[in-house]
Amino acid sequence: MSSSVELLQRAIQAARAGQKVEARDLLLELVEVDPQNEMAWMWLSGLVESLEDRIIACENVLTINPANEKVRAYLAELQRQHDIFLAGKNNDDAADLFTQAKAHAERNDRRTALQLATQALEKREDYEEAWLLIGRFSPDIDRRIAALEKASKLNPANPQTASALERARYSKANPLSNAARLEQLGKYEEALKVYEGLAAKAKNSQEFDHIYKQIIRIEGLRKENIRHVAPTSSIARLTFAWPLLYLSLALMQMGLNPLKHPTFYLLLGLPLVITGSFLLSLAEVRSHHIVWQKLFYEQGDGSPFARLVATATGWFLVLIPHVLLILDSLNRLRNFKIPPMPL
Amino acid sequence: MLPLNDTESNRYSFLPVMTVILIAVNCIVFYFEMFAVGDDYWPFFMKYATTPRLILSAQGGGALSNVTAMFLHASLFHLVGNMLPLWVFGRRVEDACGPWRFLAFYLLAGTWAHVLFVLVQSDSRIPGVGASGAIFGLMGAYLLLYPGGRIRTLVFISFVPLWPRIRAIWIVLYFVGIQIVPAVQILLRKADYSTNHWAHLGGFFSAIFILLFLRPEAFARYLSDTTV
Numbered sequence: 001m002s003s004s005v006e007l008l009q010r011a012i013q014a015a016r017a018g019q020k021v022e023a024r025d026l027l028l029e030l031v032e033v034d035p036q037n038e039m040a041w042m043w044l045s046g047l048v049e050s051l052e053d054r055i056i057a058c059e060n061v062l063t064i065n066p067a068n069e070k071v072r073a074y075l076a077e078l079q080r081q082h083d084i085f086l087a088g089k090n091n092d093d094a095a096d097l098f099t100q101a102k103a104h105a106e107r108n109d110r111r112t113a114l115q116l117a118t119q120a121l122e123k124r125e126d127y128e129e130a131w132l133l134i135g136r137f138s139p140d141i142d143r144r145i146a147a148l149e150k151a152s153k154l155n156p157a158n159p160q161t162a163s164a165l166e167r168a169r170y171s172k173a174n175p176l177s178n179a180a181r182l183e184q185l186g187k188y189e190e191a192l193k194v195y196e197g198l199a200a201k202a203k204n205s206q207e208f209d210h211i212y213k214q215i216i217r218i219e220g221l222r223k224e225n226i227r228h229v230a231p232t233s234s235i236a237r238l239t240f241a242w243p244l245l246y247l248s249l250a251l252m253q254m255g256l257n258p259l260k261h262p263t264f265y266l267l268l269g270l271p272l273v274i275t276g277s278f279l280l281s282l283a284e285v286r287s288h289h290i291v292w293q294k295l296f297y298e299q300g301d302g303s304p305f306a307r308l309v310a311t312a313t314g315w316f317l318v319l320i321p322h323v324l325l326i327l328d329s330l331n332r333l334r335n336f337k338i339p340p341m342p343l
Numbered sequence: 344m345l346p347l348n349d350t351e352s353n354r355y356s357f358l359p360v361m362t363v364i365l366i367a368v369n370c371i372v373f374y375f376e377m378f379a380v381g382d383d384y385w386p387f388f389m390k391y392a393t394t395p396r397l398i399l400s401a402q403g404g405g406a407l408s409n410v411t412a413m414f415l416h417a418s419l420f421h422l423v424g425n426m427l428p429l430w431v432f433g434r435r436v437e438d439a440c441g442p443w444r445f446l447a448f449y450l451l452a453g454t455w456a457h458v459l460f461v462l463v464q465s466d467s468r469i470p471g472v473g474a475s476g477a478i479f480g481l482m483g484a485y486l487l488l489y490p491g492g493r494i495r496t497l498v499f500i501s502f503v504p505l506w507p508r509i510r511a512i513w514i515v516l517y518f519v520g521i522q523i524v525p526a527v528q529i530l531l532r533k534a535d536y537s538t539n540h541w542a543h544l545g546g547f548f549s550a551i552f553i554l555l556f557l558r559p560e561a562f563a564r565y566l567s568d569t570t571v
Contacts, residue, residue: 227567234559255401329407
């Protein structure tokens with residue numbers, strides 16, 4: 001025992017003299033011999049370097065003397081610091097994992113991206129972007145919805161999350177539309193999976209036949225190795241068709257020289273034809289388009305009613321300028337003096 | 344050489360509705376021309392055919408005359424000579440476009456045929472009629488979309504009729520090729536031909552616009568280098 005007291009005094013003297021390493025070594029020697037020495041653990045808690053070791057030293061003090069309130073308060077402070085440190089470390093780890101997940105997602109390696117995003121969420125549960133990534137790329141519609149709900153809870157003000165969540169819920173409620181959307185995005189494999197799932201759950205032979213036809217069609221496209229064309233580019237391409245015809249006819253009407261024979265109201269018809277042609281293309285190319293959301297407050301690729309309205313409006317807008325063109329021609333014909341036949 | 348039929352079948356639709364309608368309208372208009380207009384055809388053609396001088400001076404029917412001229416024909420031979428290729432080349436082009444866009448392309452090709460005719464023969468007072476400009480547009484479009492297509496064609500070798508399946512490219516090249524010399528003569532020497540060669544060339548080159556009129560699926564096939 002006397003050697004314990006002596007060791008403790010030497011350690012305290014060394015610590016007071018600023019010889020921390022020596023003091024710590026002496027104290028470690030002491031606690032090895034006398035692990036129940038409260039004073040030794042108390043001094044050690046101030047001399048060891050790492051936060052974890054300090055916490056252990058304090059815990060040992062409290063095991064020996066649970067009534068030591070000073071050390072209890074000090075331990076609480078140390079634990080708070082430790083939690084902050086751990087949270088910071090987790091945040092850094094999560095950010096690293098998410099960066100990797102994002103890179104994999106950009107390379108279209110969705111599986112790895114999803115795994116990394118899940119790991120990032122294990123480190124930091126309130127990582128909104130990681131939830132969004134899962135909500136965007138998970139092949140499981142239920143998981144997508146759950147992830148988006150989580151992201152929405154974390155940041156209710158994010159309009160993109162809200163619309164993605166709405167879309168995901170719509171896809172779940174309308175699996176056929178979801179499959180069509182996947183096909184439009186060129187994700188033939190995923191579309192086939194959805195169709196196959198639907199075929200297994202078909203309520204009657206008619207429904208099964210319809211789904212089976214879609215499966216055969218997509219498999220045909222895959223077999224033929226048909227290149228995927230984005231619906232937006234199809235809409236843009238088809239939008240040019242009718243305006244090109246109208247412009248050609250309007251130029252003929254203006255004697256192929258709009259500067260010499262200007263008929264401006266014919267040129268004013270061009271934006272109408274473009275708008276009409278766009279609506280016709282939109283109604284034909286089944287795609288999830290913002291127009292359905294903004295004009296018809298609908299998710300998905302437009303209900304039959306919305307498509308009908310778009311088609312009717314499109315034809316109206318395309319035809320009106322053409323009718324004006326014909327009326328202008330007829331008016332000119334009415335005042336036309338037929339020239340004599342050349343000899 | 345007379346193309347009779349495209350031997351390949353349709354992919355997207357069963358009946359080429361618009362092609363049939365166009366043929367029917369052309370025949371009805373020809374019937375009207377023969378029996379209702381009669382000998383007093385000059386005022387009728389001045390109003391409803393494309394006359395370069397009138398077009399350039401913004402007189403007469405303008406755009407309307409340009410469209411109506413596509414449905415007028417000078418003789419029964421002219422009508423049959425146009426309607427047969429319209430059926431042969433139009434059927435599958437319509438299949439790739441859908442009826443309404445096919446109609447738009449047909450009118451566009453006819454209009455561009457007239458544009459070239461008007462620009463090259465700007466002094467002409469002779470009205471131009473016929474669907475041939477638009478049909479040359481269909482030929483060009485057919486060549487772009489179905490370069491490997493084969494056409495059952497009636498040919499006479501030493502007065503012996505034969506109907507082999509000939510690659511569309513040879514038929515189209517033949518019909519376009521026979522336009523070139525007269526077209527150059529019209530341009531350089533102001534030669535006078537009863538056939539509207541520049542309109543044929545104008546229609547043929549407007550075929551490039553067919554890509555704007557294709558169904559999305561047909562366009563994807565075109566980009567994938569598979570049969571449209």
